[in-house]
Amino acid sequence: xxxxxxxxxxxxxxxxxxxxxxxxxxxxxxxxxxxxxxxxxxxxxxxxxxxxxxxxxxxxxxxxxxxxxxxxxxxxxxxxxxxxxxxxxxxxxxxxxxxxxxxxxxxxxxxxxxxxxxxxxxxxxxxxxxxxxxxxxxxxxxxxxxxxxxxxxxxxxxxxxxxxxxxxxxxxxxxxxxxxxxxxxxxxxxxxxxxxxxxxxxxxxxxxxxxxxxxxxxxxxxxxxxxxxxxxxxxxxxxxxxxxxxxxxxxxxxxxxxxxxxxxxxxxxxxxxxxxxxxxxxxxxxxxxxxxxxxxxxxxxxxxxxxxxxxxxxxxxxxxxxxxxxxxxxxxxxxxxxxxxxxxxxxxxxxxxxxxxxxxxxxxxxxxxxxxxxxxxxxxxxxxxxxx
Amino acid sequence: xxxxxxxxxxxxxxxxxxxxxxxxxxxxxxxxxxxxxxxxxxxxxxxxxxxxxxxxxxxxxxxxxxxxxxxxxxxxxxxxxxxxxxxxxxxxxxxxxxxxxxxxxxxxxxxxxxxxxxxxxxxxxxxxxxxxxxxxxxxxxxxxxxxxxxxxxxxxxxxxxxxxxxxxxxxxxxxxxxxxxxxxxxxxxxxxxxxxxxxxxxxxxxxxxxxxxxxxxxxxxxxxxxxxxxxxxxxxxxxxxxxxxxxxxxxxxxxxxxxxxxxxxxxxxxxxxxxxxxxxxxxxxxxxxxxxxxxxxxxxxxxxxxxxxxxxxxxxxxxxxxxxxxxxxxxxxxxxxxxxxxxxxxxxxxxxxxxxxxxxxxxxxxxxxxxxxxxxxxxxxxxxxxxx
Numbered sequence: 001x002x003x004x005x006x007x008x009x010x011x012x013x014x015x016x017x018x019x020x021x022x023x024x025x026x027x028x029x030x031x032x033x034x035x036x037x038x039x040x041x042x043x044x045x046x047x048x049x050x051x052x053x054x055x056x057x058x059x060x061x062x063x064x065x066x067x068x069x070x071x072x073x074x075x076x077x078x079x080x081x082x083x084x085x086x087x088x089x090x091x092x093x094x095x096x097x098x099x100x101x102x103x104x105x106x107x108x109x110x111x112x113x114x115x116x117x118x119x120x121x122x123x124x125x126x127x128x129x130x131x132x133x134x135x136x137x138x139x140x141x142x143x144x145x146x147x148x149x150x151x152x153x154x155x156x157x158x159x160x161x162x163x164x165x166x167x168x169x170x171x172x173x174x175x176x177x178x179x180x181x182x183x184x185x186x187x188x189x190x191x192x193x194x195x196x197x198x199x200x201x202x203x204x205x206x207x208x209x210x211x212x213x214x215x216x217x218x219x220x221x222x223x224x225x226x227x228x229x230x231x232x233x234x235x236x237x238x239x240x241x242x243x244x245x246x247x248x249x250x251x252x253x254x255x256x257x258x259x260x261x262x263x264x265x266x267x268x269x270x271x272x273x274x275x276x277x278x279x280x281x282x283x284x285x286x287x288x289x290x291x292x293x294x295x296x297x298x299x300x301x302x303x304x305x306x307x308x309x310x311x312x313x314x315x316x317x318x319x320x321x322x323x324x325x326x327x328x329x330x331x332x333x334x335x336x337x338x339x340x341x342x343x344x345x346x347x348x349x350x351x352x353x354x355x356x357x358x359x360x361x362x363x364x365x366x367x368x369x370x371x372x373x374x375x376x377x378x379x380x381x382x383x384x385x386x387x388x
Numbered sequence: 389x390x391x392x393x394x395x396x397x398x399x400x401x402x403x404x405x406x407x408x409x410x411x412x413x414x415x416x417x418x419x420x421x422x423x424x425x426x427x428x429x430x431x432x433x434x435x436x437x438x439x440x441x442x443x444x445x446x447x448x449x450x451x452x453x454x455x456x457x458x459x460x461x462x463x464x465x466x467x468x469x470x471x472x473x474x475x476x477x478x479x480x481x482x483x484x485x486x487x488x489x490x491x492x493x494x495x496x497x498x499x500x501x502x503x504x505x506x507x508x509x510x511x512x513x514x515x516x517x518x519x520x521x522x523x524x525x526x527x528x529x530x531x532x533x534x535x536x537x538x539x540x541x542x543x544x545x546x547x548x549x550x551x552x553x554x555x556x557x558x559x560x561x562x563x564x565x566x567x568x569x570x571x572x573x574x575x576x577x578x579x580x581x582x583x584x585x586x587x588x589x590x591x592x593x594x595x596x597x598x599x600x601x602x603x604x605x606x607x608x609x610x611x612x613x614x615x616x617x618x619x620x621x622x623x624x625x626x627x628x629x630x631x632x633x634x635x636x637x638x639x640x641x642x643x644x645x646x647x648x649x650x651x652x653x654x655x656x657x658x659x660x661x662x663x664x665x666x667x668x669x670x671x672x673x674x675x676x677x678x679x680x681x682x683x684x685x686x687x688x689x690x691x692x693x694x695x696x697x698x699x700x701x702x703x704x705x706x707x708x709x710x711x712x713x714x715x716x717x718x719x720x721x722x723x724x725x726x727x728x729x730x731x732x733x734x735x736x737x738x739x740x741x742x743x744x745x746x747x748x749x750x751x752x753x754x755x756x757x758x759x760x761x762x763x764x765x766x767x768x769x770x771x772x773x774x775x776x
Contacts, residue, residue: 053443055441056444058520061440061516062469064766065761069634074631076629077766080469099488128448129450246454373453
């Protein structure tokens with residue numbers, strides 16, 4: 001089984017792009033990834049593309065061949081949809097295809113346009129990631145669903161809104177120098193606490209924004225990287241996926257996300273590491289409480305101990321285990337179909353040393369990404385390591 | 389590299405199911421597949437699920453974990469979307485995952501609900517498989533797009549509406565005994581010719597219907613089949629995928645579908661066969677002209693010679709190469725996200741000898757499926773063979 005290397009990474013700036021089509025956004029991210037990779041397009045065997053709400057946002061399904069064309073690729077192209085983990089599964093299947101020897105070069109990533117729908121429209125479109133019959137028809141949208149999870153967490157383990165505000169503040173701090181971030185501005189704990197309520201106990205600054213953007217990765221086999229003398233020091237050494245019951249009412253515990261724990265167990269097992277080996281991580285903080293659930297499911301903290309990690313400085317840029325040095329979904333933004341790819345772009349740059357925050361983790365050799373769909377009915381975890 | 393066997397197959401009846409949810413339909417197909425396979429659900433490593441328009445038809449995205457739950461599966465679950473080839477790519481990736489050794493048992497298939505949208509609504513939803521900017525906004529829907537392809541074919545090679553009517557009549561004849569078919573009724577050439585025009589030269593009976601339905605397959609590694617003494621005589625020996633430019637205006641030739649030819653070349657190469665070795669095929673006849681383009685792209689007929697194949701009896705049930713013995717999309721129905729899986733269900737049954745039309749191909753050992761997305765911007769081809 002061959003290893004897999006990240007040969008090139010590309011992003012658009014995340015934010016409002018009302019003047020740009022989806023194909024334009026993805027092509028721009030792919031262009032940057034090819035420039036970074038020094039891999040010719042003619043060597044690409046396959047495109048794995050993630051998108052969630054294109055049928056609603058752009059009346060455009062069947063986006064994979066369209067994106068292949070926009071990116072100048074003539075290879076087979078497949079769309080993956082796993083709600084907000086769409087690009088995560090696209091990358092995962094790319095890694096598995098390269099490992100199997102069926103392909104040497106796969107482009108993986110994703111794109112989402114959301115801001116053209118407005119806040120109400122995007123909220124309604126996002127709600128299709130929940131159970132329409134038993135959740136959405138009852139009035140549930142994602143801020144409400146994560147608010148239920150936050151309440152369950154507080155009830156089970158303690159913690160409060162101030163703990164969550166520290167997470168928001170930390171992630172905004174991390175995004176200050178990230179030129180791809182939707183918000184490059186400081187948010188104090190007090191400002192986060194004072195933001196208007198959305199779904200108690202979650203307030204506006206507990207939520208990630210609505211975002212347009214794209215991500216692209218050029219993934220190659222180790223043998224291809226060696227044969228072409230590529231500068232591709234970061235390897236994908238583990239990939240895992242987990243699934244849980246869709247509706248919150250069918251879960252065993254509202255403050256735990258076993259799909260992510262399952263995904264992590266598989267990914268760690270493949271990489272031959274444990275959570276103590278991880279130096280840095282990008283996790284799916286669509287809401288501040290989601291970051292808490294993520295770092296507990298990944299085994300970085302025991303259940304009930306993740307809530308205070310940001311407040312205590314353990315997960316800040318200067319902490320023992322920096323979480324979301326990119327700014328996370330919270331400050332960098334969350335174009336849902338692109339996010340899973342974007343996390344791997346950011347982590348690759350952090351590990352390669354060419355991220356604005358690389359100096360915060362200059363000794364890091366092992367990183368993890370955690371990408372979740374819905375209320376973590378789906379989760380994908382990847383382990384990246386500096387291989388040379 | 390291990391081989392892949394079809395251990396079990398399941399379908400719902402195709403047709404109008406206004407009283408059934410998508411999850412109910414898929415669970416029913418999966419139940420039949422498990423009964424057929426004698427494989428316990430706890431052995432399933434992964435669900436690969438195809439769906440196209442769920443975001444519109446049921447306001448339900450993120451369907452993979454929902455369908456896993458409905459089918460009684462706790463494994464990772466991923467949705468594939470490739471327009472009308474969604475289940476085709478879901479099966480293809482299942483085959484590749486089993487071959488790689490990453491999984492021993494994968495459930496693959498798909499589901500679509502369409503009839504609840506009505507004819508206008510379903511036509512509009514289907515149109516998202518075309519290029520929204522350059523085709524749909526100009527008024528193009530799929531009957532119109534395939535009408536352009538038919539006109540281009542007639543201009544380049546000759547042929548006429550009567551040739552197409554023979555294809556419709558043939559496929560309706562084939563469906564007469566298929567209990568899963570939407571239409572089990574005879575349609576004469578004269579009746580097809582006399583049906584109302586939809587988009588000249590295509591009339592109503594040149595088009596497949598709007599359909600609800602689901603398909604499911606239990607695919608296993610050869611080693612798993614042997615270890616569990618499964619009765620699984622049909623092997624998937626080749627899989628291929630191709631991509632073309634999305635919009636018809638960007639194609640080299642409107643009466644050729646190179647994405648399907650590319651997919652066939654890959655699938656034949658893997659199986660070590662050529663088109664002359666094929667005994668029976670299920671092809672993507674969303675419109676009668678599409679069957680012509682398919683059998684030419686698959687290499688069964690030279691360009692320009694496929695148009696007369698049904699009229700001349702070459703592709704009828706008694707012909708040398710029976711095409712769409714299931715009834716095809718035309719008579720069996722076309723729940724788009726399920727179709728690619730359904731084709732493999734039908735072909736498996738034909739080759740195993742338990743299809744109502746198996747006696748028409750009692751000596752058949754090699755079969756092919758051809759599943760297309762949009763105006764064949766995507767195509768997936770599989771080769772199935774009787775292995776024992």
